[in-house]
Amino acid sequence: MKYEAIVIGVSSGGMITLDKILRHLPSDFALSIIIVQHQHPESDDFLARFLDARCSLTVKQADEKEIIMPGKIYIAPPNYHLLVEEDKTLSLSTNKHVNFARPSIDVLFETAADVFGEKLVGIILTGANEDGSRGLKKIKESGGLTIVQDPDTAEVATMPKAAIASTKVDYILPLENIGPFICSLYALWLKE
């Protein structure tokens, strides 16, 4: 399957976890990656800059109406929901919190599933609430691939556990295998 985009949802413990995954990706990686990391509403774009400096792909905070490009990594701005539009651009919203979160993982995952369908990969990582479970379910129902971090390897297991409980996910992977797994998806993509 030629996957086009990967969406990642992560909460507490996210910075280190994301770093450990994204550093595996080669500079010619051609899928788009869109990330919701729960953050304090007054945070700046530190997370994007931190990851950008440590990873061979460009990592940036998402701008509204930005076109989703292959091989780029987008991070939701603090205090805004991040949505995927029909024409594969990103949009923002300051609508109410969803699952006590803004940005909410469900909002990103559900809108991404509508647009990318079976060409989408959804990944739930460490976190202390249940955001993302509904969204991951929708990705599965739309024919996409679903991956959850093995709760035993997560800094906080609540979020991966909730995702596993609500969806029959395709893969439950320990943290150290997630980066290489994404790379293998890309290797398949290149072969096809």
Place this chain on the structure above:
Amino acid sequence: MKIENENIEIKLLLEAMYLKYGYDFKNYSKASIKRRILYRLSRSGLKTISEMQHKILYDKQFFEILIQDFSINVTEMFRDPSFYKSIREKVIPVLKKLPFIKIWHAGCATGEEVYSMAILLKEESLYDKTTIYATDFNEGVIKKAKDGIYPAERLKEYTCNYQKAGGKSSFADYYSAKYDYALINKSLEKNIVFAEHNLVTDWVFGEMNMIMCRNVLIYFNRDLQTRVIHLFRNSLCKDGFLCLGSKESIRFSECSDDFVDFVKKEKIYRKK
């Protein structure tokens, strides 16, 4: 297949709302509108968006409910305190030189940010020579804005925002709290004109020294954003200020050259 049909149904629903009631959401960002339609659908007992379209046409009350869903009224007093601090420190000294000041707050929702500006102007001794036009397309929220009654549970947060924004007095001077509510002092409402105005379909109504429109444009597609930025340019006098939300910009539009960055980080522009 389901998604394809849903998208067609949404287009038809928006067209029906426009033809029947004159509210035009066709150029709103689709993903957000779709979420709000599906939210209402799941609570309505209706099976499909097509059924909802039928109900909209024949049941005005249901239309009113959907309009409330479509209008994002998430706001707070002194939202983004650093923005208000910049207004106080950078914009106010310029406004002080004017004989009178006209401010347009477009998309004012329930009014919290309008009163924030009124407080700021009062503390800078500019309130008496200012008129604030506070507009929204949603009649219901305009009424709430006018009432100026807010849940007391949020006062702590607002007080904190007020202080971070450089407030010069005590925030408690500006409201009276009773039971679970806080009533904004009526003296702050004196120079505010609340009115209905729809950025999608209405046009210029005056020449302004400052326009505030924060976190409204993010809900519009590029075509509609372009229209609204034109509207703002035409509504501002020379050297007037345009204030957008922190993630919004005018730099994609052909009006871009008509503005200079005044406080770049806070998205405060100044018309040339």
